[in-house]
Amino acid sequence: MRVTELARAGGVTAETVRHYTREGLLRPQRDPRNGYQLYDEEALGRLRLIDCLRSLGVGLPDIKKILTWADQGSPPLSDTYAPLVEQRPYIRSRIHELQAIARWLESIDHDNASEAPSLKQLIESLGSAQPAIVTDGPCGCHQ
Amino acid sequence: MRVTELARAGGVTAETVRHYTREGLLRPQRDPRNGYQLYDEEALGRLRLIDCLRSLGVGLPDIKKILTWADQGSPPLSDTYAPLVEQRPYIRSRIHELQAIARWLESIDHDNASEAPSLKQLIESLGSAQPAIVTDGPCGCHQ
DNA sequence: GATATCCTTGAAGCCCACTTCAAGGTCAAG
DNA sequence: CTTGACCTTGAAGTGGGCTTCAAGGATATC
Numbered sequence: 001m002r003v004t005e006l007a008r009a010g011g012v013t014a015e016t017v018r019h020y021t022r023e024g025l026l027r028p029q030r031d032p033r034n035g036y037q038l039y040d041e042e043a044l045g046r047l048r049l050i051d052c053l054r055s056l057g058v059g060l061p062d063i064k065k066i067l068t069w070a071d072q073g074s075p076p077l078s079d080t081y082a083p084l085v086e087q088r089p090y091i092r093s094r095i096h097e098l099q100a101i102a103r104w105l106e107s108i109d110h111d112n113a114s115e116a117p118s119l120k121q122l123i124e125s126l127g128s129a130q131p132a133i134v135t136d137g138p139c140g141c142h143q
Numbered sequence: 144m145r146v147t148e149l150a151r152a153g154g155v156t157a158e159t160v161r162h163y164t165r166e167g168l169l170r171p172q173r174d175p176r177n178g179y180q181l182y183d184e185e186a187l188g189r190l191r192l193i194d195c196l197r198s199l200g201v202g203l204p205d206i207k208k209i210l211t212w213a214d215q216g217s218p219p220l221s222d223t224y225a226p227l228v229e230q231r232p233y234i235r236s237r238i239h240e241l242q243a244i245a246r247w248l249e250s251i252d253h254d255n256a257s258e259a260p261s262l263k264q265l266i267e268s269l270g271s272a273q274p275a276i277v278t279d280g281p282c283g284c285h286q
Numbered sequence: 287g288a289t290a291t292c293c294t295t296g297a298a299g300c301c302c303a304c305t306t307c308a309a310g311g312t313c314a315a316g
Numbered sequence: 317c318t319t320g321a322c323c324t325t326g327a328a329g330t331g332g333g334c335t336t337c338a339a340g341g342a343t344a345t346c
Contacts, residue, residue, distance in 0.1 A: 004292075011233060014293095019334055022296090034342055036293055045270025052240045052269075055198040060333070070262035084248060090154065091245045095238055097195050102234045105227060119213035126195075127188025147322075157323095162304055165326090177312055179323055203303070 006039040010047040017047065025050055025064050027071075056087045056094070093130070100125055149182040153190040160190065168193055168207050170214075199230050199237070236272070243268055 003021075007014040020026045021037060026046055028037035046067060053063050062083040069080060079085075104122045146164075150157040163169045164180060169189055171180035189210060196206050205226040217223060247265045 002293075013334085015335060016333085018294095023333095034293075036342085041270045042266060043270070045266035045268070048240055048269040048272075049244075049266055052237065052244060054333090055200075055237070056241075057198075066262070070266060073261065073263070081248075081251065084244075088245070088248050091241055091248070094195070094198070095241050095245065097191055098234055098238050098241070101192075101195060102231070102238065105224075105231050105234065108224070118216065119209070120216070123185060123188035123192055123213060125188070126191040127184045127186070129191075145323075156304085158305060159303085161324095166303095177323075179312085197303085 001039045001043075002036055003039070006043060006047065009044055010051065012047065012051065020047070020050060020060075023060055023064065025060065025067055053084070056091065058083050058087065096129060097126055100129075144182045144186070145179055146182075149186060149190065152187050153194065155190065155194065163190070163193060163203075166203055166207065168203065168210055196227070199234065201226055201230065239272065240269055243272075 001009070003014045003017050007017045010017070017026065017039075021028060026039065026043050028039045028043065030036070031038050049067075050060075050063055053066070054060075066081060066084065100122060104117060104119070107117060144152070146157045146160050150160045153160070160169065160182075164171060169182065169186050171182045171186060173179070174181050192210075193203075193206055196209070197203075209224060209227065212223060222228075243265060247260060247262070250260060
């Protein structure tokens with residue numbers, strides 16, 4: 001695949017793919033005839049991983065470290081992946097919250113709109129849900 | 144709750160809560176004795192919704208519109224919530240991706256590290272998963 | 287062979303979500 | 317009655333993740 005194809009498959013812009021490539025997060029092969037960058041399916045997996053980790057507030061430099069370890073086949077020791085492991089308590093609750101949002105969103109155009117649950121109810125459920133265990137301070141995401 | 148309490152409960156910094164308040168996304172009551180901002184449990188729900196939508200790439204101005212409609216009790220018409228509805232196809236796949244990451248993360252410190260699945264396998268699964276239906280271009284998230 | 291659409295690069299620019307600053311007020315504990 | 321930890325405000329600053337620019341090459345279609 002070339003940049004634009006990968007970008008479409010991954011749901012980002014071609015410029016974003018180029019940016020990640022410049023920063024060394026993606027390492028495409030080259031078409032020897034014209035110097036174009038060629039991405040395989042693994043690159044799509046990397047791109048999706050980058051997008052997910054970004055959404056959890058992990059910065060590009062940390063993501064780069066993680067991908068580099070993946071390339072080197074480093075053993076998955078939990079302290080090796082510190083920036084990821086720190087996010088762990090939040091991921092499960094983020095998943096639950098997104099599920100609540102997804103359910104709500106689906107209800108508002110499948111159903112007859114007037115009997116769908118209100119946004120207020122969604123907000124209420126997000127406020128009273130089992131929170132991630134927060135003891136000391138902000139989570140460090142969205143630095 | 145005051146700013147710091149809400150911030151802790153919501154997993155963000157107090158400054159972030161103040162920022163959302165200044166921008167009108169949160170509308171706390173006031174302690175008449177000292178002018179301190181007082182947040183109720185609904186504010187926590189709003190804060191979590193803001194954080195989730197931000198993670199989906201929705202900008203603060205769009206989030207503000209959505210919250211304003213929620214306050215006015217507007218009916219949940221799908222075109223009213225355009226910036227949210229646009230994200231809908233991506234939310235389900237984002238959830239699946241986060242679940243894959245969560246499973247992988249949990250395996251690397253519950254199990255004996257050496258027999259845990261490698262990051263390469265996680266990346267592979269992210270690359271070959273059923274993609275969100277992408278027909279025309281980038282998703283518009285992370286503007 | 288022109289036109290349009292893709293691709294390359296490094297450097298420069300931009301956006302916007304926060305953060306920090308500055309100058310103060312509140313309040314509980316010691 | 318001072319220390320320290322909280323709170324207020326608007327304005328100004330920062331950081332990082334893209335975007336755009338500029339100048340040019342490749343490829344396919346008319």
